[in-house]
Amino acid sequence: MKIIKKGILSILLLLANFIIAQNFTISGKISDQANGEVLFGAEIATSDYKKGTTTNEYGFYSLTLPKGKHTLIISYLGYISKIKKIDLTKNITLNISIKEEINTLDEVVVSGKELKIRQKLKKPQMSVTKLNVKTIKQAPVVFGEVDILKTITLLPGVTTNGEGSSGFNVRGGASDQNLVLLDEATIYNTSHLFGFFSVFNADAIKDINLYKGGIPAKYGGRVASVLDVRQKDGNNKEFHINGGIGLISSRLMIEGPIKKDKASFLLAGRASYVNGFLKAAKKDNRVGFYDLNSKISYEINDNNKLFLSGYFGQDSFKLNNFFDSSYGNNTFNLRWNHLFNPKLFSNLSFIYSKYNYNLTFNTLDFKWDSGIIDTNIKYDLKYSFNQKYKLNFGASFTNYNFNPGEIKPTSETSAINEYILDKKYAYEPAIYAELEHKISNKLNLRYGIRFNSFYRIGKQTLNTYQDDLAVVYNPNLDIYERANPIGEISYKKGETIASFTGLEPRFSLAYQVNDNTSVKASYQKINQYLHLISNTNSPTPLDVWTPSGKYIKPQISNQYAIGFFKNIKNEMYTLEIESYYKDVQNRIDYIDGADLIANNHLETEILAGKSRAYGLEILLRKNKGKFTGWFSYTVSKSEQKITGRTAIETGINNGNWYNTPYDRTHDLSITGSYKLNKKWRFGANFIFQTGRPANFPSGQYQFDNYTVPVFVTRNAERLPAYHHLDISATLNSRKNEDRKWKSEWVFGVYNLYGRKNAASITFARNEDTNLNEAIRTSIFGIMPAITYNFKF
């Protein structure tokens, strides 16, 4: 570690030599004029576009220019560009606020050219999708409930398991391979109501960035993607309330200044009332969720700003007095932005995140608790040397505490013994440095390295097995079986059980072919030390996270991507085409009949193999005019292979590649929004996907009262294609213009033509005819929805 620190220092010194005298730095924040929210990714550049930069996630920018007069253009998607003239004779702080272009969609948009997209062409970052909440709110959704996760699945390379399933899959990756961050805190379960809703309340969210590849070195720990969701800071100018009343849930958000222009707060809550809606909610069943987003921002002075934010979400279910269950994420974090000088920005974060799952069996007299807690300290810095070099560097330390499960009797007469699965402990230090390097006006690079390690520590007692094999192969029967332990090793508190290190190079390149065209390429290596133990097609709240250790190795992934980016008709349209190849080592799968629940020795259920995914993604967006939207198409392959560990072992599926459950050959979505007039706006989505891999029986037999279907291959068949069309209409009251209270009605129909999409196809014997038949389970028919939104 010391060596690397020295290395960074010498890079710093080396680069310092390049700084030419007679340059001065302009720095500051770019924010929304109306509410003071700082903007992430806003652009500031000289009028010839040759020199420019973008704001970081805290709205901060630093731009070094030669002494003299400059005309700066400040722009941000959906905002009116601003022109500022300056005479640079010393370092200056320039805080800029820009105005959202609200009702200008049908007018000619600002004269200033859309610098935004040009800068984007130059930036080496590829495979990233940025969505603002406004876009998300315009897409029609089921039940009329705005859902960030549903919207990102309309983008290329992102899929879900269909309706009513949790998690999402990026570029053929599993859902536990996504790092989901809410204000930098890890969210371990992204869904409410088993996937019908996401945990993100759009009212409280400012923007989201999804990195599918070329992931910056400051992120690590998950191999497929980073979904970075940022909460609003809260309006520091005026007090506002907004909310909505929908069919399933209602929401309310309050924000306002604590001290004008300096300190603000935000509080947003949602609660569901599904019970009345569920047709089967007879007896004493209930199901519901709530969540609460909160944030306080305080600008101490120009150089220091504090943020305190928290998220508290809970789902609960009750079934016939028999059974109570709840699960939820809780996060809390404190961040401190500090500006050392106009070129060096820093952020220190303290983050706490917890996911827990509880189950109480009232009549069986026992309860079950499981969960994961992580605490993380992180220090991120950005040094903007000059136009040529920017250095991002930092360090992070994460401590993990896993509770795989505790069973406790709830009465003295319970026949259940108290049983506590071994708690697991680990910590993960990481450091990184990454340089943004402008080689010429046309060629931009970003390269860096992330070095991390992972220590699995005691206190824990582990079983030992012959030859360290926790799963043994029985060659006579051709099956994998649990090995019998041959002994135990006890590790003391804090003693290292296993440790891993990972050196992760990251590299991105952008070459601008001409004003409107660029090509990009990237490579990334990422280690993932946590695994979600889940044997089902889509994660369940009960699934436990488990750390790498003596028997489970970290997942290690390489991804290579290339892309082509083009602006058409003066940025009326943008076209993005990307292709990627990704491989993952040590991806786990489970032995036949794996027993994953309340199992203290998961190693006896697991086989490790590898996975790979590759594909081509096309995204064509229309950015301007009355009609906006995008067309997205992905063709891809995602597969997995578990070969035998020795020559006689057959592995899974005879050691051949087989489809992962999230393999989709074709994935197409078309999303459009049409603004008819000030009163009406219409939206539509169309989605088409290859059906998900499934297993169909290829025979049957009778054995001791069982009719047993025969399955030979794995994931070789598919469900029928999945598609639906959704529409929405938003009515803005005319009266809104003259009053403080503004309201809108959103009407929507999900699955307009009533496609019965198969959530699954199962096979069973019809009790009347005594014949076997295939049964399709579909979730949503035509689903109309209405929502009332207000703000004042």
Place this chain on the structure above:
Amino acid sequence: MKNTVFKIIAILHILNLISCQDVVKVDLETARERLVIEALINWENGTTGNEQTIKLTKTSSFYNNQIIPATGANMVIKNLNTQQEFDFTETQDGIYQTSNFIPEINTTYELEVGYNNAVYKATSTLLDAPVIQGVTQSITNGLSVEDPEVNVIFQDFENQTDWYRIVFNYYKNNEDEQADYEDNVFKDDFIEGNSVTLFYENEELQANDRIEIKMYKISERYFNFITKLQQQADTDFGPFALPPINVKGNIINTTKADNYPYGYFSLNKINTATYLFQ
């Protein structure tokens, strides 16, 4: 117990509450035909256990529900301690029987089946059964506080890891025709050494209904096998469904290994209790 937890998750799943189901046509391929050997030697406590039956059938296509017997096989079970052999003879198509089997606890037996120019073999040990200490009835126990259930109390073997199987056969009005059947296998994970109550709950239970309870101790491998069978037969649905698997038992084809059979060879002593619901 763990299985219960999983079933609950399936029950609970919100999809059940708002989804709809219909029958669709799906064309299926048929895999190669294989022999199915149901060699379950069950020794009812209190009987001599001399009479035993083994069934041979063949796999069929999924939409064809006819059971195809496998006829003309030779079959013998050998006590590996005494080397004594028990021949099974075919009494009906695919049904092979003996009337001179001698069961011995904790003794290992070998099954050998000659069929279609191939020899199939398996070995297994006859296990003792746990004692059923009592059977009671109640309403408020079980999963639902409203539905009646029959409770079975048994003693877990102490100081060892055990796997059990309990089968409930439900006969309405004490008639001969079986109205319901429930088969549970479990490990003594959380109940080690305890006196344990298991239950059979059915909202239809009423006075004069007969419940027959069969209790087995089984091997870990047989437990795994039954668990997998149940996973296959129990067609759970939706995104939380477990992946289907090719369930292989403990019988191998010694002539041509990849032409493996399905089925299992298990020997068990059984304690049976019969309870008439009041």
